[in-house]
Amino acid sequence: EAQVTQNPRYLITVTGKKLTVTCSQNMNHEYMSWYRQDPGLGLRQIYYSMNVEVTDKGDVPEGYKVSRKEKRNFPLILESPSPNQTSLYFCASSLYRGRDSPLHFGNGTRLTVT
Amino acid sequence: AQSVTQPDIHITVSEGASLELRCNYSYGATPYLFWYVQSPGQGLQLLLKYFSGDTLVQGIKGFEAEFKRSQSSFNLRKPSVHWSDAAEYFCAVALYNNNDMRFGAGTRLTVKP
Numbered sequence: 001e002a003q004v005t006q007n008p009r010y011l012i013t014v015t016g017k018k019l020t021v022t023c024s025q026n027m028n029h030e031y032m033s034w035y036r037q038d039p040g041l042g043l044r045q046i047y048y049s050m051n052v053e054v055t056d057k058g059d060v061p062e063g064y065k066v067s068r069k070e071k072r073n074f075p076l077i078l079e080s081p082s083p084n085q086t087s088l089y090f091c092a093s094s095l096y097r098g099r100d101s102p103l104h105f106g107n108g109t110r111l112t113v114t
Numbered sequence: 115a116q117s118v119t120q121p122d123i124h125i126t127v128s129e130g131a132s133l134e135l136r137c138n139y140s141y142g143a144t145p146y147l148f149w150y151v152q153s154p155g156q157g158l159q160l161l162l163k164y165f166s167g168d169t170l171v172q173g174i175k176g177f178e179a180e181f182k183r184s185q186s187s188f189n190l191r192k193p194s195v196h197w198s199d200a201a202e203y204f205c206a207v208a209l210y211n212n213n214d215m216r217f218g219a220g221t222r223l224t225v226k227p
Contacts, residue, residue: 004157031212040123042204042217043158050213058213090157099146099208099215100165105157 002027006091006106013081014114021076021109023091029104031097032074033058034066036087037108043090049074050097081113116141118207120218127195128226135190135221137205145207147188149179152202152220161203164188175199200225 004025013019025032033048035058045058049068063085065077074093078085089109094101119138127133139145146165150158162173169181179190188205202222208215 033213035217040219042118042219043206044217045213045215048213056213092158094212097211097213099211101212102160102163103158103212103215105159107155107157 002104004091004093004104004106006089006109008109009107010110012112012114015082016080019078019081019111021078021089021091021111023074023076023106024072025074025091025093025104026072027093027095027104028071029093029095030071031095031101032068032091032093033103034064034074034076035090035092036060036085037090038087046076046089048097078111081111083113085111086113087111116209116216118205118216118218120203120205120221122221123219124222124224126224126226129197130194133190133192133195133199133223135203135205135223137188137190137218139186139188139205139207141186141207141209143209144183145209147179147181148206148208148215149173149177149188149190150204150206150217151175152204154201158204161190195223195225197225197227199223 034046035043047066049055091106092103149161205218
């Protein structure tokens with residue numbers, strides 16, 4: 001089944017403890033992206049990747065890192081999480097970056113930083 | 115500034131009633147337009163999209179949307195709502211490619227029995 005898989009689904013951590021949220025897609029998509037969803041703000045893009053070893057900042061990249069060493073994986077790294085990073089995170093992928101290439105979303109990771 | 119506006123944060127309709135969710139955008143050119151639905155605990159699923167051509171587009175689950183250039187709007191409609199339609203709905207626009215896609219704040223739909 002074609003899908004985008006994020007892990008974990010829920011994560012509670014403390015300020016400053018490094019964490020990684022994994023994202024994997026099995027559709028051979030070139031384009032992958034991370035979003036955070038906050039009430040009243042919709043989805044905002046954190047980082048995106050157009051292909052292996054090609055990543056760039058989105059609208060809200062501060063406090064996050066990403067890597068794209070393999071085409072299928074695009075982990076989101078929080079090196080020193082803070083409470084303002086408590087949010088619902090979504091990974092998405094598409095065949096290519098063009099706006100006519102539909103985005104496929106994972107089921108989300110709810111992160112709480114205390 | 116470029117923006118996507120969903121004026122209604124929360125809408126409640128009775129099952130079987132009609133539904134219209136509003137979306138307005140502010141861009142210099144006509145972007146590609148999308149509606150996504152997010153069911154509880156799920157990711158976003160594409161309902162429909164408009165690129166060009168016929169301004170009334172049909173989507174999945176019985177939804178349709180109409181693009182009105184003069185009003186910079188792309189409102190989502192359904193003639194008869196089902197309880198399973200309760201979810202959050204997001205309007206999105208993309209001007210050039212997926213990394214400039216912008217989402218509205220979302221409209222949460224509650225369906226009364």
